Amino acid sequence: MKINGNEIRPGNVIQHKGGLWAAVKVQHVKPGKGGAFAQVELKNLIDNTKLNERFRSAETVEKIRLEQHDYQFLYETDGMLTFMDTETYEQIELSTEFVGERAAFLQDGMEVTVESHEGRPLGISLPDQVVLEVVDTEPVVKGQTAASSNKPAKMDNGVRVMVPPFISIGDKIVVETNEIIYLRRAD
Numbered sequence: 001m002k003i004n005g006n007e008i009r010p011g012n013v014i015q016h017k018g019g020l021w022a023a024v025k026v027q028h029v030k031p032g033k034g035g036a037f038a039q040v041e042l043k044n045l046i047d048n049t050k051l052n053e054r055f056r057s058a059e060t061v062e063k064i065r066l067e068q069h070d071y072q073f074l075y076e077t078d079g080m081l082t083f084m085d086t087e088t089y090e091q092i093e094l095s096t097e098f099v100g101e102r103a104a105f106l107q108d109g110m111e112v113t114v115e116s117h118e119g120r121p122l123g124i125s126l127p128d129q130v131v132l133e134v135v136d137t138e139p140v141v142k143g144q145t146a147a148s149s150n151k152p153a154k155m156d157n158g159v160r161v162m163v164p165p166f167i168s169i170g171d172k173i174v175v176e177t178n179e180i181i182y183l184r185r186a187d
Helices: 095-105
Strands: 003-006 013-016 019-029 035-045 050-056 060-064 067-077 080-085 091-095 111-117 120-124 127-139 151-155 160-163 172-176 181-185
Touching: 050 091, 080 095, 091 095, 091 120, 127 160, 160 172, 160 181
Parallel strands: none
Antiparallel strands: 003 060, 013 019, 013 060, 019 035, 035 050, 067 080, 067 111, 080 091, 111 120, 127 151, 127 172, 151 160, 172 181
């Protein structure tokens, strides 16, 4: 689908210079002299390189629509993560590097969304929040301070998160997977 250069929005995936690029930031500029343009920061979906490009409103670009499929996480073996399509029960394997540091949040049976283009996986979306158990943290010291000074805690998946002083070992907490921050105690 062709769109004008000034219609590019953050999150759009476009075909540009023979590759697939995601628009990270878009700034519309109207200089005093000359025509308006969109200054777009692009990120290559295949090799993660970045590029700043100007698109005039008269230019057209090819907007790509990514296919989204729901998968269920099954297991990890030798740095490869195995997922099962929830509709066709076909299995795919993705490397741990493809998922990145958020791979630690994957739990058995977790539902994820894999974005792909022409059968090639380009991105993965995990749930925004997961429940984890605290396995190591400093004990609470009564009367330490009235200010909200957080302390480090190690979760059952090995990730370290800053938590409030009242959290102790064995507590289950809700962690935000994008920012890797403590949200609240789990019910």
